Amino acid sequence: MLNVTEMLEEIKNSPYREIEICAPHTGRVNFAAIQQGSKVEGPHGLWKEKPGTLLCTLDRERNPKPIAAVEKGELCLLHSELEGCFVEAGTRLAVIRHLLTRDEVQAAILKKALHLFTAPERAKYYFVPEIDKKVRTSGSQSVTVKDGMELFIMSRMKREVPLVYTGPAGLIYAVYFTHTSNVDAEQPLIGVCPPDQLAAIQEVIMRVQTEWTEQG
Amino acid sequence: MDNSIEKRIQSLSERLNYIRDIFDNKHTEDVNLLQGRLATFSERAEAGSFADPFVELKSLEDLFGYVEQRLDESVTPMDKVRIVRHPQRICLRDILENVYDNFTEVGGQDEHSLDPSMLIARAVITRRRGKKSYVQSVMVIGQEKGHGEDFRNGGSVKPWGNAKAQQYMKVAETEGIPIHAYIFTPGSYPVEDYPGAAQQIARNIYSMAGLRVPIVSIISEGGSGGAEAIGLADKRLMLSHGYYSVISPEGAAAIEGRLKSGQRATPELIEHCASCQKITAQDNLHFGYIDAVVQEPPLGARPYHFDFFRQLRQEVVRATDEVVISTRLLPFFKGVALRRRRRVDLDLDELHIRWGLTSAAKDRLVERRQQKFLKLSRNACRDRRPWFSKAMAQVGNMLTAPYNRFKYDIYRRHQRKMEMFFDEIDNEWQLFKQRLFAPWYKLKRSLPRKAKNDDASKELTALSTWTGDARRRKWNYISPRYKIDRTITCPNAAQYGCLDLWGPDLFAEFAGVCSYCGYHFPMEPEWYVKNVFDEGSVFEFNSEIEAGNPLNFPDFDERIAAAQKKTGSKSGCMTFEARINDIKVVVAMFMGTFRGGSVGAAEGQKFVEAAEIAMKNRYPLLAYVHGTAGIRIQEGTHGVIQMPRCTVAVRRYIESGGLYMVLYDTNSFAGPVASFLGCSPYQFAVRSSNIGFAGPGVIKETTGMDVPPKYHRSYHALSRGHIQGIWERPQIRANLKQALLTIGGRNLYYR
Numbered sequence: 001m002l003n004v005t006e007m008l009e010e011i012k013n014s015p016y017r018e019i020e021i022c023a024p025h026t027g028r029v030n031f032a033a034i035q036q037g038s039k040v041e042g043p044h045g046l047w048k049e050k051p052g053t054l055l056c057t058l059d060r061e062r063n064p065k066p067i068a069a070v071e072k073g074e075l076c077l078l079h080s081e082l083e084g085c086f087v088e089a090g091t092r093l094a095v096i097r098h099l100l101t102r103d104e105v106q107a108a109i110l111k112k113a114l115h116l117f118t119a120p121e122r123a124k125y126y127f128v129p130e131i132d133k134k135v136r137t138s139g140s141q142s143v144t145v146k147d148g149m150e151l152f153i154m155s156r157m158k159r160e161v162p163l164v165y166t167g168p169a170g171l172i173y174a175v176y177f178t179h180t181s182n183v184d185a186e187q188p189l190i191g192v193c194p195p196d197q198l199a200a201i202q203e204v205i206m207r208v209q210t211e212w213t214e215q216g
Numbered sequence: 217m218d219n220s221i222e223k224r225i226q227s228l229s230e231r232l233n234y235i236r237d238i239f240d241n242k243h244t245e246d247v248n249l250l251q252g253r254l255a256t257f258s259e260r261a262e263a264g265s266f267a268d269p270f271v272e273l274k275s276l277e278d279l280f281g282y283v284e285q286r287l288d289e290s291v292t293p294m295d296k297v298r299i300v301r302h303p304q305r306i307c308l309r310d311i312l313e314n315v316y317d318n319f320t321e322v323g324g325q326d327e328h329s330l331d332p333s334m335l336i337a338r339a340v341i342t343r344r345r346g347k348k349s350y351v352q353s354v355m356v357i358g359q360e361k362g363h364g365e366d367f368r369n370g371g372s373v374k375p376w377g378n379a380k381a382q383q384y385m386k387v388a389e390t391e392g393i394p395i396h397a398y399i400f401t402p403g404s405y406p407v408e409d410y411p412g413a414a415q416q417i418a419r420n421i422y423s424m425a426g427l428r429v430p431i432v433s434i435i436s437e438g439g440s441g442g443a444e445a446i447g448l449a450d451k452r453l454m455l456s457h458g459y460y461s462v463i464s465p466e467g468a469a470a471i472e473g474r475l476k477s478g479q480r481a482t483p484e485l486i487e488h489c490a491s492c493q494k495i496t497a498q499d500n501l502h503f504g505y506i507d508a509v510v511q512e513p514p515l516g517a518r519p520y521h522f523d524f525f526r527q528l529r530q531e532v533v534r535a536t537d538e539v540v541i542s543t544r545l546l547p548f549f550k551g552v553a554l555r556r557r558r559r560v561d562l563d564l565d566e567l568h569i570r571w572g573l574t575s576a577a578k579d580r581l582v583e584r585r586q587q588k589f590l591k592l593s594r595n596a597c598r599d600r601r602p603w604f605s606k607a608m609a610q611v612g613n614m615l616t617a618p619y620n621r622f623k624y625d626i627y628r629r630h631q632r633k634m635e636m637f638f639d640e641i642d643n644e645w646q647l648f649k650q651r652l653f654a655p656w657y658k659l660k661r662s663l664p665r666k667a668k669n670d671d672a673s674k675e676l677t678a679l680s681t682w683t684g685d686a687r688r689r690k691w692n693y694i695s696p697r698y699k700i701d702r703t704i705t706c707p708n709a710a711q712y713g714c715l716d717l718w719g720p721d722l723f724a725e726f727a728g729v730c731s732y733c734g735y736h737f738p739m740e741p742e743w744y745v746k747n748v749f750d751e752g753s754v755f756e757f758n759s760e761i762e763a764g765n766p767l768n769f770p771d772f773d774e775r776i777a778a779a780q781k782k783t784g785s786k787s788g789c790m791t792f793e794a795r796i797n798d799i800k801v802v803v804a805m806f807m808g809t810f811r812g813g814s815v816g817a818a819e820g821q822k823f824v825e826a827a828e829i830a831m832k833n834r835y836p837l838l839a840y841v842h843g844t845a846g847i848r849i850q851e852g853t854h855g856v857i858q859m860p861r862c863t864v865a866v867r868r869y870i871e872s873g874g875l876y877m878v879l880y881d882t883n884s885f886a887g888p889v890a891s892f893l894g895c896s897p898y899q900f901a902v903r904s905s906n907i908g909f910a911g912p913g914v915i916k917e918t919t920g921m922d923v924p925p926k927y928h929r930s931y932h933a934l935s936r937g938h939i940q941g942i943w944e945r946p947q948i949r950a951n952l953k954q955a956l957l958t959i960g961g962r963n964l965y966y967r
Contacts, residue, residue: 047925063705063716
């Protein structure tokens, strides 16, 4: 049984992800004008085309390579003792503490709580007609699936093949595909949760939405 | 208060606001005087304290008229820019309603149009001869600013709007009616979606260069490429308070002040740029880029200036008549008719002349138009060729032209017929010989044969050998950057995981191409000259034509001198004859290293002469664009006129049967792409190059739209249908040879 409070508390206790910034190759390190504890930006812009905050440059064969922050967060560790030193590839240079956003927390919880059924190959997917009708009229959570049930139609280049659901029985909690676009192989199609856990999951999502405060 | 008095007060109040807007906090004393007098009059009129308010109102209106007249003398170029942008400025619909007797919009209505900023209408003008009246049709094409209507986009036409204009120009050509093009645009809308801003403007200019009907254009706001899209005309009139320029004064100020995106230029710098660029009607008349100025009322024409519309009608009709008359053969009648039409007191509505042309007159019309543009701006560059060599070149031209005509048009044509005849005889003989000697061949095959040479069989069966030519191949020229003692990171390293490249390898052996992802680093123009063409075959001509400073733009002489010193070249265009595997070509190379590859009068002149030499000698013409940032803004309209001028040269060359190809490298943007480069039917690009109308910064500023990274990359241009193929740098020579042989055919130049 899903323990909502425990799960939320667990995330609340460490509401961040630590990202290690390592040297991609050997070279001499020159840190940018940045201090441990300062805030850094990740790649931004509409297409993430603008690089994040410059952390340091790694100079190899007179080729200074800028190393930028990959996520927004706080620089919780900066190995400033390495300033001017020659480092090996893989040497840890800094650690960014990235505070989880509401969406990230939600995704993490759903990943733990739901069974994700993935696409076997890149194609367009549809529900079989009777399921599709049910989803349209009463929503996806009204559909109960069980192992071996014929659930999808996989359509690729006019070739339509039925696809059987494999996994634990439960309700379709989330649908991750649309009938207009292709889904890549190994990408989730649906998230299934056992019927008795539905209320718990809904509660946890609601609590994340209401209680989780995003950091600056 | 009387209703009519209230209306006239309202009208004066609008006039006052107009003065305030166009002078932008200047002449405050005059503005305050008018404001005070108007306020006093309004108060007293409302209180009813005037014995005869109409007399007082008349005197107030006279005062407004007097002040406007006086202020008109001190209008600066930047004030004119504000005049043409003002919502009270006349727009095309006002002209259609007041200049023409009747009209029907054919290119859509209001916002229900493919592009509401491009207005197209069939209009009629009624004229009389004696008691008989004649209705003459014209195709009116122009940008519509719509007094500030949002959907008109300020007269900034999208590519499909220009395509619509081109379509109706062709309709006019089919119907044989003249075209009146009214230019009211700050510039074209810089999006790359098909048909593409630059490419469509290029197509429009190319079409107009050979359109077989009279074209008269009238410029009010002539903003660079947008204006040229409908501006190539037999007669170009300009409204006295309009402007015609290569770039908006704000854009010029941003470049001059080296401002980054988001920074704003100071009003002083903008005013300075507007005045240095010589954008007014009087300046352009002096340069010869327009044929006449239509005088507007003080401070510019507004929709209630009905006398102005009458005058504009006369001028437009006069211009059309003159174009038609100038195609006539009989010089005496032509002279008389032209002289008569130049009389100012003549009412042209009372004098009818047919606007239809015979086929021969249409030929003369197009020839005159093309010659007119080819002659423009010749004095705007420094031509340091001694008079003797110029004279010798002319004599050479005179001699070689008939020789080439004889060689290619008479001798070669018959030679081909003879060859075909002998080919056929040879075919028959081969067949006969085969049958005659068939028994002998049969006997020969049955005799025991000598074993085959091992080397020969290896040569025939092996795919390659270690000692093959390809492996020993060295570049004829290596970039000086090969001495760089460092590694270089490929810009695509994050995406494709390219490892660092060792500088000497990258710039020598790899020819500036990343060996992991194929990204092409920019190379010097010399690399192409020496590695693409046969060694020792390059013969440069017209190197003495130098880029100058025809507008005396402040500090620009020094900047040109610095560019000349840096590159060792006198202008941004190098023209030369060369060979590729013994195929002779004429090449015009635009060098991105010389002031960003911008095109001015010198570059245009060299390109036009290269096209003429290629046409004369029947060689293929290649425009190799190492890089071009657009038209050189410091040369103003001397630069922008190169767009129609060079396109005319290209059209003449292509129509004479030539093969014109364009190869883009690094960055190619703006005017040149939107004219003589974009009009080529065969355009190729070197990989990793960028092609477009305006850069991301300009797009963001003009449209407010963010453009995705790599928006202008050659692969996108290929997907949008702007270019025909993408070549790898080390393969340019082979691809060029292949293209010359396959596109040009066996005889390369000729159809």
